[in-house]
Amino acid sequence: MTQQSARCPELSLVLLMVLLLVGACGQGPDADPEHGHESNAHEGKPVARGSHRGRLLEQSGFAVELAIAESDRPPAYQAWLYRNGEALPADRGEVTVNLMRLGGIREQHVLEPMVDGSLMATSIVGEPHSFDVEVIAVIEGTSLRWTYESHEGRTRIDAAIASEAGIKVGPAGPGVIADQHEVQGLLTLVEDSETRLAARYAGQVRRVNAQVGDHVDEGAVLAEIDSNTSLKSYPVMATIGGVVMARHTTPGDFASEGEILFEIADLRTLWVDLHLFGADSEHIGVGSAVVVTRLADGATSETTVERILPGMATASQSTVARAILINADGGWRPGAAVKARITVAQKKVAMMVPLAALQSFRDWDVVFIRVGDSYEVRPVELGERDATHVEVLSGLAPADAVVITQSYLIKADIEKSGASHDH
Numbered sequence: 485m486t487q488q489s490a491r492c493p494e495l496s497l498v499l500l501m502v503l504l505l506v507g508a509c510g511q512g513p514d515a516d517p518e519h520g521h522e523s524n525a526h527e528g529k530p531v532a533r534g535s536h537r538g539r540l541l542e543q544s545g546f547a548v549e550l551a552i553a554e555s556d557r558p559p560a561y562q563a564w565l566y567r568n569g570e571a572l573p574a575d576r577g578e579v580t581v582n583l584m585r586l587g588g589i590r591e592q593h594v595l596e597p598m599v600d601g602s603l604m605a606t607s608i609v610g611e612p613h614s615f616d617v618e619v620i621a622v623i624e625g626t627s628l629r630w631t632y633e634s635h636e637g638r639t640r641i642d643a644a645i646a647s648e649a650g651i652k653v654g655p656a657g658p659g660v661i662a663d664q665h666e667v668q669g670l671l672t673l674v675e676d677s678e679t680r681l682a683a684r685y686a687g688q689v690r691r692v693n694a695q696v697g698d699h700v701d702e703g704a705v706l707a708e709i710d711s712n713t714s715l716k717s718y719p720v721m722a723t724i725g726g727v728v729m730a731r732h733t734t735p736g737d738f739a740s741e742g743e744i745l746f747e748i749a750d751l752r753t754l755w756v757d758l759h760l761f762g763a764d765s766e767h768i769g770v771g772s773a774v775v776v777t778r779l780a781d782g783a784t785s786e787t788t789v790e791r792i793l794p795g796m797a798t799a800s801q802s803t804v805a806r807a808i809l810i811n812a813d814g815g816w817r818p819g820a821a822v823k824a825r826i827t828v829a830q831k832k833v834a835m836m837v838p839l840a841a842l843q844s845f846r847d848w849d850v851v852f853i854r855v856g857d858s859y860e861v862r863p864v865e866l867g868e869r870d871a872t873h874v875e876v877l878s879g880l881a882p883a884d885a886v887v888i889t890q891s892y893l894i895k896a897d898i899e900k901s902g903a904s905h906d907h
Contacts, residue, residue, distance in 0.1 A: 577623035637861030683739035759802035
């Protein structure tokens with residue numbers, strides 16, 4: 485996948501659609517022409533429907549109308565029996581529905597006669613309603629069997645096409661969800677890290693050896709001045725190592741006694757003042773973990789809140805939390821604005837997935853799992869989330885291979901295929 489398409493979801497989607505179209509052109513005669521639609525494996529015909537809008541399965545003069553009832557109860561199989569097109573009482577037969585879900589997961593649903601003339605299973609048909617179906621019935625002593633596919637929220641993408649589109653999977657597993665707050669901040673000099681160098685005696689500046697931005701060591705000679713008092717020259721030396729922040733003199737200038745000539749600051753450490761508003765100031769305290777992000781290039785630095793300043797920032801009327809920032813690369817500049825993520829608390833969770841895995845499908849929050857070259861929707865119940873991950877309370881097994889990048893491509897391909905919901 486090119487670097488450009490990795491940055492642009494629209495290009496990735498176009499790429500996937502083109503690759504799928506090319507792949508479809510090479511399918512053989514056994515390829516599923518419906519690509520995710522429900523189909524009758526034996527007949528290859530449109531699905532016949534009964535008077536209750538269920539799937540009508542016919543054989544040897546008998547029929548079973550099968551549906552998933554869910555309007556006023558959890559989803560469960562319901563069936564009606566027929567002989568030569570005439571309805572039969574429910575006690576004239578037996579119906580069992582065997583399901584094979586993606587990944588070889590088997591389910592069995594045994595239907596029992598009901599007073600309304602139908603047969604109903606007590607077991608729930610969990611979402612998604614996507615499986616290979618086997619219906620076994622005995623009606624008035626005649627044994628009957630049907631098989632068909634009923635796939636919902638499922639698609640197939642060849643491994644090479646998925647790789648080219650940047651689709652990757654990873655296991656759902658335990659981790660830590662952090663209660664985090666995004667705030668703005670400002671870099672400032674640490675107290676006692678700045679010094680001003682002044683002329684000890686009045687005189688003419690003979691030589692200047694430092695420019696603004698120069699790194700100087702403690703004891704370095706920054707200028708020489710001819711003293712009017714002793715008629716001898718004396719050096720102006722750096723009292724700390726650091727960076728020349730300002731220079732207020734040039735060769736030939738007359739320097740008065742006590743006049744400030746240079747300003748030097750040690751920038752190896754800086755304060756980062758974090759501005760807290762509203763409830764943030766109540767939750768964030770000394771010791772809270774902080775990740776500071778440099779706006780210029782996205783570089784980050786980890787630190788902790790060292791103190792909460794007693795006053796309020798005058799301009800913003802915010803509470804200021806202060807942390808030390810190690811400026812090892814010299815890329816952090818005093819006066820620069822930064823953004824920061826402060827972690828207030830952390831919670832261990834049994835299962836979580838990246839936020840990038842999460843999509844919406846119908847009225848569900850979902851992720852997609854991969855089995856072989858097949859991808860299928862998994863409705864999930866979600867818990868807490870942070871900036872990168874979300875807790876999964878139910879809907880996934882630890883062994884599931886979850887799509888963690890380009891999950892929207894899977895959703896788009898499933899929606900393109902128009903896979904139906906067979907009720």
